[in-house]
Amino acid sequence: MVAIRMDASAPRIQTLKLNITNHSNIHPFYERCMGLHEKFSEHPPTLLHTDVNKFVKIVGEQGVQRICIEGNEPLARKDVASFIKAAHSYKGIKDVRLVTNGTHLKNYADALRKMGLKKVDIYQMDTLNFIKYQKLNGKDALYRVLDGIEKVEKLKYADIRLNILLLNQINSDEIVEMARLTRERKIHIRFMEFAPTSDERNPYADRPILSVVDAKRMIDNYEKLQMEYDLEADQPTPIFKFDGAVGTISFCSSKDIQAMREEPHIELNAQGILRSSINPKKTMDVLHHIRKDSKNPKFRKAIEKFVLLKASGARSKTNKTTKPSKTTTKAKKTSSRRKTTSASAS
Secondary structure, three states, X not given: OOOOOOOOOOOEOOEEEEEOOOOOOOOOOOOOOOOHHHOOOOOOOOOOHHHHHHHHHHHHHOOOOEEEEEOOOHHHOOOHXXXXXXXXXXXXOOEEEEEEOOXXXXXXXXXXXXXXXXXEEEOOOOOOXXXXXXXXXXXXXXXXXXXXXXXXXXXXXXXXXXXXXXXXXXXXXXXXXHHHOOOOOOOEEEEEEOOOOOOOOOOOOOOOOOOHHHHHHHHHHHOOOEEEEOOOOOOOOOEEEOOOOOOEEXXXXXXXXXXXXXXXXXXXXXXXXXXXXXXXXXXXXXXXXXXXXOOOHHHHHHHHHHHEOOOOOHHHHHOOOOOOOHHHHHHHHHOOOXXXXXXXXX
16 A cells, blocks of 8 residues: 555545435425535446445545445445445544435345444435325335335434425424424434525425424424533534433524535545535546556545645635524523533524
C-alpha cells in the first residue's frame, strides 16, 4: 500500500454518499418540487462493488468515517449486499447507513445484515393508509414496506429510522397514530417539514405548510413527550419519547433539513463521478483510475483534494450559525442538565 503524506491537522470531510443506482420503483408526487428528480441521471450504473471496495479504503485513510448508501432506490440493484460489504472494507469506517423506500427491504434484510449493515433509513412512507400510499407514490406497496420494517426489527438492526414528511390535509390526521408506533417498537420516527425547492408541480403552492411545531403540539395534546437526551454531533435535532416507550421521535423543520443538506460530504454516483458538496461544480471520473491503478499516489492525492475542507468553502458552512426552529430552541433549553424532562413546543 502506498503511503500518503497528509496534514493530520487539516479539517476533512467525514461523510461519503454512495449513489449506486439511478433507478427507482416508486415516484412520490412531490419529488419534482423538492428537486429529487434532478439528482439522478438516466445513464445506467457502471459503478461496481469492487470499485467501491478500493475507493472506500482510499477515502477511509483520508478521514472519511461515515458512509450513506443511497441511489434513487439502492435495493433496485440485486448486488446491493456486495456494496454493503465493500462499504465496510476499511476498519476506520464507523457508520454505514442504507437509505431506501423499503419496498424491497424484506427480500434483502438477511443478506444486508450478514454483510454488517445495522442502520437503515426509510423514506417515502408518509402514511399508514394503503389507499393514501398508492395515491402518493403511484404504487400499492405499503404492505411490502411494513413487512420490511418488521423484518429488520426481528433481525435486531440497531437503528431503524422512518422519515415522514408532514403533508397538510394528507397525513395530518395520522401524526399521533404514527408517533404511537414508538411505544412498543424500537424505531425512530423523524417528522420532517415539507420543504419544496421550487414551485414546479408543488401541490402546496396554495395551502399552508404543516409545521413541526404543529405536529409536536398534536402529539403533546395526546400525551406529553419527554426529552430523551441532548443534541449529539450527528443528531441535528432533539430526541423525544413517550414515557416508558421503546422507540423515539424527533422533528426536523425546513431550516433543520437545509442544515443537513449543507453538511459537508463527498458523493460518488452510479457512473463513478466524484464531487464534493464544498465545490459541486468540480467533478472527477474515478473509475478509470481505480480499475487501472488505485494505488497511484497522484490519483490518491487528487481524491484527497475532494476530502479536504477548504477554508473558503466548508469552514463558512460548518461554522455558520443558523437560527433553529422553535421546537429545537425550546428543547435545547429544556435539556440543559441531561435529564429526562417533559418538553413541549408552543
